């Protein structure tokens with residue numbers, strides 16, 4: 259009998275992400291996002307991992323720490339959202355469960371103006387290089403909890419001070 263071991267899909271995704279982080283710098287965010295795709299819709303992806311939501315805001319859960327990157331699961335209750343921000347490190351994300359809305363903002367003004375919004379559904383990805391002009395916000399505008407997988411090009415311990423340039 260073939261018994262699936264909990265964590266198998268996550269291990270395979272993390273291996274694929276690790277290989278993608280070795281891509282040339284300019285191609286890295288897209289390569290990492292592409293590496294997530296085969297695993298994002300697997301319902302067993304986070305089996306055995308305790309990833310609760312939080313009533314006070316979206317919640318990060320560390321899945322893996324590499325030498326120069328980290329992979330986290332973000333859990334979003336309805337109407338929870340990130341700040342408006344740009345990244346100081348490359349980033350790639352994919353939606354595992356639910357729907358997120360990614361808003362993009364025009365750079366250059368004190369109060370960033372929204373210019374576009376894209377629905378990210380299960381299996382969808384997005385990515386970006388470290389660029390202060392690439393301003394976005396993720397939000398769960400749905401009525402269900404959403405879960406997304408994010409990889410960032412810096413160690414988890416530096417997330418608090420080094421990851422996001424928050425604009426609003």
Ligand SMILES: [Fe+2]
Nearest residue numbers: 343345349394
């Ligand atoms: Fe972001």
